Amino acid sequence: MFQEMNKRIELLGLIPVIKIRNAQQAVQVGKALLAGGINAAEVCFRVNADVENRDAALQNIADGIAALRKTYPDMLVGAGTVINSSLAQKAILAGAQFIVAPGFNPDTVDYCIKKNVPVYPGVSSASEIEQALSRNLTLVKFFPVEALGGVKTLETFQKAFPVLKFMPSGGINSENVGKYMQSDAVAAVGGSWMVRSSLIEAEKWDEIVTLSEEAEKAMLGFEFAHLGINYKNEKECKKGTQDFAVFGFKERETPISWFCGNNNTEAFELMKQNGRGKNGHIGILVYSIERAMEYLKPFGYSLVPETIQWCGEPEKSAMFFVYLTKDIAGFDIHLKRK
């Protein structure tokens, strides 16, 4: 159920969980997230314990959702901490595109299904997962993931329930997000580490931009793979490996190239002939080519269809390798899945 939204969330990969008090804060945070390259937000119905008029506070949060939707219509905006169906109604009225809850409340879930609004209830046990499956949900939140064993726990659950994917949250940060992005059990992660309340309340928008950039990049896992150098022919190329050997880089042959490197890093790929790029190419590693393209699109990058290699069955599995349409300083760029 909700396949289209599931796919959109999976392509985004990272859903910031934000705690705001009003529309003005919501829009400011949205602006900072976008500036940091993140095009999604889950606005939480969380109200501090000492707030006196809780209903008004919740309505202000709903207004924040509405303002965010209106100001940034291309951003994916959901509602979080939706712990009952009346909050779900409030969120949907405000324009929330999806509904998230920390736990599984059948009322909330059934209400959203009836309204045909994608809902991602939190689960943390097999019993709750069975309740989700009985409603044909195939993507669920998992909270609090780090307290419950992290990515290993998700994979244990996925082994028992192969149709399921998770949107974990609770303790994820730039340090450990990579482990999650490498797991097939994870569709996307949720987290507040780039939008901490203290930053929002102190209006430190620049810091939110910086942390968002860092979070997005940690989530994508961008990493330099190698520099590709073009040689005229196989003989020249073979000779090239000797130039690199002077620096202690050992060579490894492939049908089209020689890799040179040491210590598990092969920083150079010497192309035997017809290498791509005016000045060669740069290989960049990512956790998911699909997600990386989603991020790179606004920067004018597209993929070169005839260069796609797949992990498994073409079109059905994940991409393993692809060249981009745009070069940097004469170097063609290709992505490669870690």
Add this chain to the structure above:
Amino acid sequence: MFQEMNKRIELLGLIPVIKIRNAQQAVQVGKALLAGGINAAEVCFRVNADVENRDAALQNIADGIAALRKTYPDMLVGAGTVINSSLAQKAILAGAQFIVAPGFNPDTVDYCIKKNVPVYPGVSSASEIEQALSRNLTLVKFFPVEALGGVKTLETFQKAFPVLKFMPSGGINSENVGKYMQSDAVAAVGGSWMVRSSLIEAEKWDEIVTLSEEAEKAMLGFEFAHLGINYKNEKECKKGTQDFAVFGFKERETPISWFCGNNNTEAFELMKQNGRGKNGHIGILVYSIERAMEYLKPFGYSLVPETIQWCGEPEKSAMFFVYLTKDIAGFDIHLKRK
């Protein structure tokens, strides 16, 4: 809901979870707890697997609750392991002042709410927390806490549900209780480490007294902070710091005093003038001044209102500092929150 009882439990801080078989044992354990300075007990409806007449065994436990209530009317006595509404009824009839269960059984909870008896169902997932919140419960048991990540997990949940506080149990002992008492997510802890069944069955009441004292003090976190020494004037005081410097104690100035110490411990506070106490003062650290006062009251201590300092907003936040009305050997005593 149940604000008054919630507050009483929070002030007590530690609720021993006791497994007794009859009224006589219950009263003996109660006596030992009181002698150890603990004024509360949760009597559990736990019956060994090999007991043949379970109904009679459960009734004997209820009789234990009744006996405890009658013998020690000032003690707070609740019932634990109340896994269904018929046990809740039995407990309430016996005079239990609050009802605790390891898990969340809506029947039990709704029955207690109907009877207006404070109920603290156990939760261990966001789904269960949402069920509690839907009934306006703001204090819940959390079991088994150590197996599920300890205090860090509680704080993750409280971040998602700011109105909630927890009464964790399952693996708490004198070694780790301090971590719990320092967390705002914790109202009180439950535990059996000072009233183990083996001790009760062997009638080792003295050992229960000793362990209870130790547990209560570990929970309060009493720790020597510094000795305050009174000087006649600022000049004398400044000179005093030089006397301490001979022993390698470095000085740090405050508006009213000089602290002297080393290695992160400032064992001496030299008062510039008008220092409290005939012979000076003794500063004692605690996790919570409110809880410490609850414990100290029976020993004749009260707080000196005009000396109170608050962590945040006066009267609404926790106390940070206060002098007591009674001195020890000419030394005034003040408490300070860790």
Add this chain to the structure above:
Amino acid sequence: MFQEMNKRIELLGLIPVIKIRNAQQAVQVGKALLAGGINAAEVCFRVNADVENRDAALQNIADGIAALRKTYPDMLVGAGTVINSSLAQKAILAGAQFIVAPGFNPDTVDYCIKKNVPVYPGVSSASEIEQALSRNLTLVKFFPVEALGGVKTLETFQKAFPVLKFMPSGGINSENVGKYMQSDAVAAVGGSWMVRSSLIEAEKWDEIVTLSEEAEKAMLGFEFAHLGINYKNEKECKKGTQDFAVFGFKERETPISWFCGNNNTEAFELMKQNGRGKNGHIGILVYSIERAMEYLKPFGYSLVPETIQWCGEPEKSAMFFVYLTKDIAGFDIHLKRK
């Protein structure tokens, strides 16, 4: 409830969790398990996410259960991952002798109870345990156990619910199975480590046999305890200890023998007189004598009733010690509980 099946499962101790796609695979796996000394299987209703006709796939699994039952009528065959009552119906029709689910779905459980087919729903929280107890279930699955703190968590739960025993799964393997078998909270363990899908799909039946043998033995915990040597009389025996002292083995006396050993291992028992066995005896340690006998029966071993020693009350507690009816090379064999 379901005492007879509970007991059978507890005697087996290890229930392999197998993922097959059809009857032919089911029978092959069953054959390999039996060859490895394991006389039970839980056939899972797990279908990969990319399977198109899920209903047909589920029916094929049910056919696997039926084939296994027919081919190996003495094997205990259950159904796993039974996440709703319609799957339970399918499993029971196919002849499944017990029903297991990762989580607690009241519909599934109540359906099986109505049909009087033993059901072992998965629990992972006190709330779910309370639901099981309210239906008089005293044996439940616990999943995923390693992610939730392992055997320590089970024991915490059993302390709160003394009537309950667990069938844990999720992360158990030959390395850690011993910890589970030593716990009174564990009736049996579930696991796939000896029947991994990759082995089944690659038809590596021999490897499954080897891994099954290894798993069964790790579960039973067979370990050499000591060699018993018969002496004619006490004097000869005492002299014997001096022979061993030459090798640095220190002696320890019991009423009937001297143990000799070092470094916590007492490899020799010198019998003062009338020692059993033509050539002496061999002591073997196991986690459970009852389970070991279940495994040894097909090899022609029985126990010698008059040699039984009990952990507690005779006939009601577990056996602590027993001699077997058959010797090896003139050495009588006795088992001893670790």
